Amino acid sequence: MAASDNQSSKSDNAAFELANFTPYRTAVVAQLLSEALAREYRDRFGISIPDWRVLVHLSAENGASVRDIEQKVVMEKSKISRAASRLVTRGLIARTKNETDGRLIHLSLTDQGWAMMGELLPLATAFQKRIDTILGAGSEAYESGLTRLWQELETSRDFDQD
Amino acid sequence: MAASDNQSSKSDNAAFELANFTPYRTAVVAQLLSEALAREYRDRFGISIPDWRVLVHLSAENGASVRDIEQKVVMEKSKISRAASRLVTRGLIARTKNETDGRLIHLSLTDQGWAMMGELLPLATAFQKRIDTILGAGSEAYESGLTRLWQELETSRDFDQD
């Protein structure tokens, strides 16, 4: 027991297993889900994950500002701004000025954008069904875990960033 | 009902809610977990998430090759290689040649690396405890959901990539 501290830590640390570490496990599953999903709609529609999130949000809210999306979708505003630029170039969404507040920019799907979402969303729904099948009876428990973590971590995050 | 298809899709899509989409929800929670964790060990130890994963894997396996880490940790090998370079520069890990197979490179923690992990791992353990507290009784159900998704998606991923 006269060994140095860094040697003693070598044995202590054996208790820690990355495979049981929830942040790591969640990150891997999130990545696998993203990859599986992205493979479908990137190959068929040429859109990235940021693109996808913006499009879905706009289809759900029927239009929103960059700030709206940023708050709801947990993405950097620069990422959203650039995704919006790509989508505008492709004619999928439109930028219009907000009348009451000149700082805000109203993003909304064009007819072409709606048409694409008409193909895209059923694909997402089918993917969700597949996930539910995988999770089986544990589906609700898994979702409730996500909800708890989200709520708790988001409040502590906002707190830290003040 | 004589409206065009893209208009009809506008109402159909109202059923889809990003907030209920498991890939999205999982991605956000993973990001929040990463941010919360990274804030602790980036500020205190100056290491990134790829650095962290490499270090933890090396502490668990007591040394490994890039290929080993790649398979176990679901990270690109170039990402691992660059993380390793950073960690070597900082004196936290060492690169040694594998005797039996000259292609493999054996990565292992230096004494200094072990010393850092001696501080780092308790921090991770505490974080895991906090997560378990948040999840409460639903902890096991959440973890089992992660396990199922991981298993299923990884096999289908390998399948697709052939």
Add this chain to the structure above:
DNA sequence: ATCAAATCGTTGCATTTGCATCGATGTATA
């Protein structure tokens, strides 16, 4: 033994990302 194919780790390169900053607009205070 020889030569082709596979594996491992690194690196070049184009793209993406995060952060800080900027200009433009709106709000609040004196």
Add this chain to the structure above:
DNA sequence: TATACATCGATGCAAATGCAACGATTTGAT
């Protein structure tokens, strides 16, 4: 009203990333 401050979205820039090579080494087939 005049002036300081806050907010919104875009952009410059450095760093990180993913992918496709590449050289070095090993394996397998003939």
